[in-house]
Amino acid sequence: MNLKKNWWKLLACILLFNTVTNGFLGQVPAREILNETIRNLYFHVPMWFAMMTLLFISVIYGIKHLNNGNMKYDVIAREAAHTGVAMGVLGLITGSLWARYTWGTWWTQDTKLNGAAITMLIYFAYFILRGSVEDEQKRGRLAAVYSIFAFVMMIVFIMILPRMEDSLHPGNGGNPGFNKYDLDSKMRMVFYPAVLGWVLLGVWIMTVRIRIAAIEDTIHGLSSRQDLKTL
Amino acid sequence: MKKILSLLFSLVIAIHCFAQDTKPEMADAFRSSGKIYVVVCVASIVLAGLIVYLITIDRKVGRIEKEIESKRTENNTSK
Numbered sequence: 001m002n003l004k005k006n007w008w009k010l011l012a013c014i015l016l017f018n019t020v021t022n023g024f025l026g027q028v029p030a031r032e033i034l035n036e037t038i039r040n041l042y043f044h045v046p047m048w049f050a051m052m053t054l055l056f057i058s059v060i061y062g063i064k065h066l067n068n069g070n071m072k073y074d075v076i077a078r079e080a081a082h083t084g085v086a087m088g089v090l091g092l093i094t095g096s097l098w099a100r101y102t103w104g105t106w107w108t109q110d111t112k113l114n115g116a117a118i119t120m121l122i123y124f125a126y127f128i129l130r131g132s133v134e135d136e137q138k139r140g141r142l143a144a145v146y147s148i149f150a151f152v153m154m155i156v157f158i159m160i161l162p163r164m165e166d167s168l169h170p171g172n173g174g175n176p177g178f179n180k181y182d183l184d185s186k187m188r189m190v191f192y193p194a195v196l197g198w199v200l201l202g203v204w205i206m207t208v209r210i211r212i213a214a215i216e217d218t219i220h221g222l223s224s225r226q227d228l229k230t231l
Numbered sequence: 232m233k234k235i236l237s238l239l240f241s242l243v244i245a246i247h248c249f250a251q252d253t254k255p256e257m258a259d260a261f262r263s264s265g266k267i268y269v270v271v272c273v274a275s276i277v278l279a280g281l282i283v284y285l286i287t288i289d290r291k292v293g294r295i296e297k298e299i300e301s302k303r304t305e306n307n308t309s310k
Contacts, residue, residue, distance in 0.1 A: 009289075013282050020274040024267055030255040204285065211292045218299055 009204055015197025019043075022190045029184050033102050040098050042190055046198035047091035048116075052154070053199045054084030054206060055123070059151040062144030074140035075217070077147060078130065079209040085123045087202050092116060103168055112169035115157035122150045122157075 003010065023042040031038060058080035065073035095113070096106050107113060129146055133139035162172035 009286075016278055016282070017275060020278050021271050024271045024274065030257050032255050035256055201285075204289075208285070208289050208292055211296065215292070215295055215299060 012200035019194040042194040044094040046195045050199045050202035051084045051088040062147040066144045083206040111165045112162035119154045
């Protein structure tokens with residue numbers, strides 16, 4: 001692998017190994033209820049950061065596709081959304097497990113939790129929409145317009161609404177976030193690199209998926225289009 | 232006066248004991264016995280495995296890309 005071009009993949013590996021070593025061995029503040037589960041911060045929260053980064057990439061390339069109808073951008077938007085949703089599902093599952101051992105239940109009717117679940121459903125609908133349109137130009141445009149709506153709804157459901165209501169989830173409503181009390185400087189030193197590491201891993205998986213999609217298109221005889229060759 | 236003082240004193244002791252009892256439970260024993268390193272090793276192996284797997288897929292895709300490119304130039308020159 002060309003290291004000059006792929007240095008960020010190496011960086012992702014280093015950051016992730018730092019996460020699983022210092023994440024367990026590093027000092028964390030002792031808190032009631034949370035106990036050692038506070039370390040989940042290095043694994044659960046970065047999933048959402050990765051999801052939001054990937055969905056942002058998806059909406060940006062969707063808009064680019066709307067601008068000039070280039071199918072290359074539509075493929076990037078689709079694969080970014082796909083990887084982003086995978087990260088979001090991991091975030092939901094890990095969050096549910098964490099809730100079981102701190103709040104005592106797998107799921108609670110909490111604004112943040114339901115918002116995250118609705119976001120996932122909105123993005124599932126994105127793929128259903130894609131699958132239901134035959135014409136690829138039409139599919140690309142529809143998907144791009146829908147993804148703008150979906151991205152805005154995600155911001156509303158997981159960033160805005162939970163902050164306006166009471167929520168058990170840290171960082172929302174009347175509930176102070178990790179930033180104020182729990183996330184001390186020692187945790188920050190692990191948390192921020194962990195976020196970058198997981199985001200880079202998500203982007204890495206996305207690029208591999210995009211390349212596979214380009215190969216598939218070539219095999220399906222769509223290689224006559226010039227834009228796919230440069231993918 | 233003596234009674235009140237002793238009451239206050241015992242109260243302070245009681246609060247002190249209470250505070251010690253409610254210290255959040257952390258995996259201190261686990262850490263001191265050194266076994267947390269087993270968890271770190273297991274997590275590292277899982278991560279290493281997944282990353283090696285991803286790198287293999289990445290390189291495989293690269294190989295297929297090159298193959299397609301060579302086939303394409305082959306076709307172009309034969310035409």
